[in-house]
Amino acid sequence: MQISTRRHDKVTIFDLSGDIDFANSPELRQSVLREIHENRSARVVINLSKVNYIDSSGVASLVEGLKASRDFGSHFILFGLSTSAREVLQLSRLIKVFEVCDNEEQALAV
Amino acid sequence: MMALSSNPKWLSIVRAAVERLTETLGFNAEHCRSITRAVDEALTNIVRHSYSNRRDQPITMYFRKAQRKQEGEVQHGLEIILCDRGPVADATKWRGRPLGEIRPGGLGLHLIHDAMDIVEFSRKGDINRLRLVKYLGQASPAA
Numbered sequence: 001m002q003i004s005t006r007r008h009d010k011v012t013i014f015d016l017s018g019d020i021d022f023a024n025s026p027e028l029r030q031s032v033l034r035e036i037h038e039n040r041s042a043r044v045v046i047n048l049s050k051v052n053y054i055d056s057s058g059v060a061s062l063v064e065g066l067k068a069s070r071d072f073g074s075h076f077i078l079f080g081l082s083t084s085a086r087e088v089l090q091l092s093r094l095i096k097v098f099e100v101c102d103n104e105e106q107a108l109a110v
Numbered sequence: 111m112m113a114l115s116s117n118p119k120w121l122s123i124v125r126a127a128v129e130r131l132t133e134t135l136g137f138n139a140e141h142c143r144s145i146t147r148a149v150d151e152a153l154t155n156i157v158r159h160s161y162s163n164r165r166d167q168p169i170t171m172y173f174r175k176a177q178r179k180q181e182g183e184v185q186h187g188l189e190i191i192l193c194d195r196g197p198v199a200d201a202t203k204w205r206g207r208p209l210g211e212i213r214p215g216g217l218g219l220h221l222i223h224d225a226m227d228i229v230e231f232s233r234k235g236d237i238n239r240l241r242l243v244k245y246l247g248q249a250s251p252a253a
Contacts, residue, residue, distance in 0.1 A: 019125070022154040023118035053125065055150055056217035084143050091224055092217045 001051075003031050010042035011108065017050035020058035029061035036068045044069055045107045049080025054088055066098060075099065079107040111172050116157045116194075117165040124171070125150050128190075131173060135188055136246055144225035145188070145244050151218035152192050152240055160196025160238060169194050176243050187227070187245035194238050201231040 001018040012035050020028060035041055044065065048054070062078070069076035079101040081089070089095040101107040112127070114120045128149045132142040153169065161167040169192065176189040223229055228243035 019122055021118065021121045021125075021150065022157065023121055055121075055147070055154065056221060057154065059217060084147075087140075087143065088147070088217075088221070091221060 001028065003028065005031075005035070007039075007041075010040075011045060012039065012041040012043070013045045013047055013104070013107075015047045015050070019053040020051055020061075021053065021055045022057045025055070025057040025061045028058065029064055032061065032065035033068055036065065036072055036074065040072060041074055043075040043077065043108075043110075045077045045079065045104070047080055047104065048078060048082065048085055049103075051080075051085060052082055054085045056088070056092075059088055059092060059094065062098070063094065075110065077101060077107045077110055079103055111170065113168065113170050115165060116161045116167040116169055118154070118157055121150055121153060124153060132188065135175070135186075137188075137244070138247070141225075141244065141247075144221075145190075145242075148222045148225035148242060148244075149190060149192075151221050152242065155218055156192065156194045156196065156238075156240075160194045160199060167195065176245070178245065180245075185245045187243055190242045192240045192242070195236055196238055198233055199231070199238050 001016060001020050001024040004015045006013045006015065014032065014035075016028070032044065032046075035044060046062065046065070066076045077099045080103065081100060086095065089098065099110060101110060112124070114124070125146050129142055129146045132145050137145065156169055157163060171193070172191040174189050176187040178185050178187070222242070226242045226244050228241065230241040232239045232241070
C-alpha cells in the first residue's frame with residue numbers, strides 16, 4: 001500500500017493505492033489519526049479508487065479515523081470504493097456509517 | 111500444500127494464489143473474492159491470536175477439491191485447511207462483534223463465516239486446524 005497526502009485549505013485527501021491488509025493497516029491508522037489530531041483538518045477524505053482489497057484490519061483503521069473525526073467535529077469521507085471494498089463495508093454493516101461518495105468532486109462538495 | 115511463516119508479508123501472495131485457484135475451479139467472481147477474503151482473515155487471525163504477532167512461526171495450508179451429495183446431486187467445491195502450532199485455542203470463545211457497531215475489530219470472523227459453507231476448528235496434538243469448505247453453487251446429477 002502507498003499513501004500520499006494532498007492538503008487544500010482545511011481539507012486533507014489521502015490517496016491510497018494497493019491492498020490494505022494486516023501487513024500495512026497500522027501505517028494507515030497512524031497516518032489518518034496523526035492528520036486528525038495534529039492538523040485538525042475540517043474534512044478528511046480517503047481516496048480508495050486505487051485500492052483493490054481491504055481487510056477487516058483496514059476497515060478497523062477507517063473506523064478509528066471516523067471516530068477520531070467525530071471527536072474533533074470534522075468530516076470523514078470515503079470515495080472510489082472498489083467492489084471488494086464495498087462488499088466488506090456492506091457485510092460489516094458499516095457502509096451507512098461512513099459518508100461514501102462516488103468521486104472526489106462529490107466528496108469535496110459534501 | 112503451501113508452507114509459510116507467520117509474517118504478514120505473505121498475505122498478499124496467498125490472496126493471489128487463492129483468487130487464481132478459485133477462478134480455476136469455477137467459482138463466480140463474488141465467491142472468488144469472498145473465499146479469498148476468508149482465507150486472508152483466517153491467516154491474519156493465526157498471526158495475531160495464535161502467534162501473538164510473531165513473524166517466524168509455521169503455518170501450513172492444504173487445498174483440495176471437495177464434494178458432497180446434496181438432494182441427490184453431487185456438489186463440487188474447495189476445502190482449505192490451515193494449520194498452526196500456536197497454543198490451544200478455545201473456539202467457543204470466538205465471537206465477532208455485533209455488526210454495524212462503530213468500533214474497530216471483530217469483523218474477521220463474520221467475513222469467514224459469511225464466505226464459507228463449513229468452518230470447523232479442531233486441535234490435533236499440538237496443531238490447531240481450521241477447515242474451510244465452500245461448494246460451487248450449481249450441483250451436477252449424481253452418477
